[in-house]
Structure formats: C-alpha cells, structure tokens
Amino acid sequence: MSSINQSSVSEFLLLGLSRQPQHQQQLLFLLFLIMYLATVLGNLLIILAISTDSRLHTPMYFFLSNLSFVDVCFSSSSVPKVLANHILGSQAISFSGCLTQLYFLSVFAEMDNFLLAVMAYDRFVAICHPLHYTAKMTHQLCALLVVESWVVANLNALLHTVLMARLSFCGDNIIPHFFCDVTRLLKLSCSDTHLNDLMILYVTGLIMLAPFVCILVSYILIACAVLRVSSTGGRWKAFSTCGSHLAVVCLFYGTIISLYFNPSSSHSAGRDMAAAMMYTVVTPMLNPFIYSLRNRDMKGL
Template identity: 60%
Template sequence: MQQGNQTTISEFILLGLSSEMEKESLLFVLFLGMHLVTVAGNGLIILAIARDTGLHTPMYLFLANLSFADISSSSTSIPKMLMNIQTKSQSISYSSCITQMYFSIVFTVIDNFLLGVMAYDRFVAICHPLNYTTIMHPMLCILLTVIPWVLSNIVALTHTLLLIQLVFCDSNTIPHFFCDLAPLLKLSCSDATVNELVLLVVGLLVIIFPFAVILFSYIYIIRAVLRLLSLERKWKAFSTCTSHLTVLLLFYGTIVGVYFFPLSTHPEDTDKIGAVLFTVVTPMVNPFIYSLRNKDMNSALRKLISKKRGSSL
C-alpha cells in the first residue's frame, strides 16, 4: 500500500529481551513459570472471593477486578513472546500489534484506577466505619467498578485512534518484547507531535488523579488511626491497609525507580525494565501480598484449596 513516497508495512519485528539463543531458552522457562504463577494466583483470588460469601464486600469486589486485570495484563504480552521464542519467529502483524498495544494500555491504566478506588474504600471503612454500608452502597460500588474500566478503554482508544493515523515506513523493528506505545511512536516516519503531547497529558492525568485520591485518603486514614487510644485498635485499623499499601509501594515505586531514576542510559532498556515490572512482576506478586497479609483472604483460599482436594479425592 502506498502513501505518497512512503511504503507502509504489514508487520513488525519484536526483538524481545535478548538476541542470544542461550538466554532466550532461559527467558522462555522463566517467563512461562511467572505467567503460570500469575494466572493461578490471581485465578484463586477470584474463585475464593466468588465462593466465600463472607468476602462479598466492596473491598473484595475491587480486589477481584484487580486480579482479573492482572491476569489479562500478563496474558496480553507474555504468550506472544513465548510463542515467538518457541517458533524462532519475531514477527507480529500490524493489526495484532495494534490490538496488543490497546489492551496493554487498558490493563495498565485500570490497575492505577483500581488502586485509587481501593484507597477510597479503606478511607471510608476506617474514617467512617458506622456509615460504611450507607456510603459504599451497591450502586456506588458498581459505579466505582465500571467507571475505571470505561475510562481505561477511552484512554486506550484515544491512543489507538491517533496511532493508526501515523505512517510506518521501511523501519519495522521494535526493540521490545511486545507492542508498546512509546516504541511504536519512535518508529513512525510521520509527525507524531500530537501523539506525544496526548501521551504526556493523558499519562499525567491517569497517574495524578488516582494518586491524589490515594494520598488524601491515607492522610485522613493516618489521622484517624492516630486518634485511637488503644494500641490494639490502632494496629487492627492499620492492618486492614497493609496489603493495599504494599501493592501501592510496589506499583508507584516501579514508576519512580524506572522513569525517574533509570538504571540504564539507554531508553529502550528502561522501557523494557518498566514493562517487565508492570506486566509480569507486579501481577505475579499481588496475589501473594493479598493472601499472606490478609487473614480473611488466607482463610478463604485455604477453604477453596481444601474443597478442591476433597473433590479430587
């Protein structure tokens, strides 16, 4: 297909994380294991919440959505990467690449929004415990679940519609293991100024708004906890937030560590590090954080596993 003197391309080449065959074999085993742990861990979280009526509360509704987003985030990029390593092929079609980019944006953004929603839920539970059920009524919970998904798809659709207006010429090599937005913008041979501006503005809004909700929620939570006279009550109130706080530190610590204090002087290297942390590491460890530091979730998972063992026997 021709556009002026520029030839558009029908596929991209994903260079992956390493060009060495020995390392690729190791990466295949490593990332396959991490993906399976991610799917199994988050899948158990969802099943435990669905089956245990004691967990049918707003907090666990949001956690189930976060687990689903984590499974989806890992499944968007890792299977294609594993298939490319196994088949010794690095190609991905133009349409598949755009689709992969779309969903990677959706699930990264939804994680950020859901962390903000979960912070608000903890704020209401600790600062307004007597009015918790009144404030967090079913309709509000549905809205707080649906709106992040809608906004995430709007963000992804905006970037996708802008991207497909760009022209890609002879250069089709992406120094990444999946189709991420930033590497694609660098490949375009047409003016991507508008795309980059939208990426900056929307990216800042997506980060700043949920982070502001989280910050103000925890300022009020800390103030409320410090006012409690009993040390036992203080610990009990704060312990309900420890899992969420741990995930927050991991999520935003990754953003700061990768994008504000890069480990390498090469932009593509930092892009890869950040992508691995967001799409693989964080979704994998989240189930362990929420199950190990949450007694109710731990108990529900034990019941679920014991039931499965009993049924198999």
C-alpha cells in the same frame, strides 16, 4: 524496510528476548512461563475464593476480584506473544496485532491504576468513617465505580490507538522490547507525533495522576486517623487492614515511576524491559500472594 509508509508496513519485530545470548533466552522463556502460569493460577484462585465464600462478598473483595481479573488480562496481553514467538523462532508481530496489543495493554494498565485508587478510597471510608461504611460503600456505588473505570480506560486506550494508527512508519521496524510499547512506536514513526505526545502528556498524564493523588490523599487521611488512636494495638489493627493494598500500590507505582519518569538519558533497552516486566508480569503475579499472605480472611479459607 526503508522508504515505506504505514500502508506497506505489515509487521514489527519484537526483540525482547532475542537480544540475549541463547542460554539466557531459554532462562528468560522459562521465567516468563512460570510467572505467567503463577499469575493466572493465583488470580483465578482469588476470584474463585471471593465468588464462592459469602463472607467475602464485601466492597473490598469485590474490588479485589476485579483487580485479579484485570491482572490476568494484563499479563495475557503480552506474555503469550512472547512465549509463542520464542517457540516459533520468530520476533514478528503484525501491524494490526501491535495496535491491538497496545490497546489492551493501555486498558488494563489504566484499570489497575483506577482500581488501586478505588480500593484506597474504600480503605479510607472503612478506617475514617467506620460507622457510615455500609451506607457509603453500597453495591450500586461499587458497581458504578468499576463501570466508570472501564469506560474511561477504554476511551483513553481507543484515543491513543486511533492516533497511532494514523501515523506513517519508515525505515526501522525493530522494537527493542517484548511488547508494543507506545514510546518505542512513536520513535519509529516518520510522521509528526506532536499530537500523540500531547495526548500522552495531558490526557494519559491526568488519568494516571488523578488516581495517584486520590491514593495519596486517602493514605494521608488514614495515617492521621490511625495516629489519633490511643492504643498501639488499635493502631496496628487499623493499619493492617490496608497493608496489603499499600504494598501493591508501592510495587505498581514504583516500577512505573522508574520507567517513565526518569531522565531519558538514564534509560537503556535492558533497564526499560526489566522495569516493564516488573509492572506487566511480576506485579500481577505477586498481587495474589500479597493479599493472601497479609489478609486474615483469605488465609482462613
């Protein structure tokens, strides 16, 4: 597909699995399928448990149910296409399909980011201001935080999708990934991507950084409050209330930092795909297990 512009680009080729030997392709397909089914089943069970048990109708579990819903959608934005392409023996994804996938992946990645920050704030209020928890974390505030997160995530995703749609693509239409990654698409474009790069650096950077700073500050204040507790048992009880959330935060941000904040010279297609698989497939799958196994209320259902 050489010497063509955006109007004549009908599809891209996702080479995520096809780059591997045949026996490894079968193994990866089975791995993707099992993890996707576990992700959907585990998160739907979390949502069902929270919606049906009145004991779990609290801010923390309200945010957790939203996180579970987002995780199902996050995995569903990429994995079904991987499975379908493998079954059909095709690596193609249409130009419009690629932009649609880019949009939804961006929305749900940012929603994960926002919800983890909101949950950190919830734990901060619960531990540092327990007597004022009910007054501060009202149903109206919880709903407002989630709605605002959806609005900002959608606006940012729409911005990047529109900017991507205006670009021209020449020559190579091969994406060495299992989904339409924004950085890979920008490398394929023969247009000036300066504006796209600036928006990713400043807008997306701010949107990703602000929640991370919120989480960091919340846990610093939580740690200070826990250290002031005199008894060891009291310290452990205070820390255990946010242990699950802290584990998910480390898993989510650890993979993103390893993927997007390492020097580009240290990147390889295989390493990038493995890291992307961690935060788009593995992390959403593990979240229900982390919250269920480390949470007394969930284990008691």
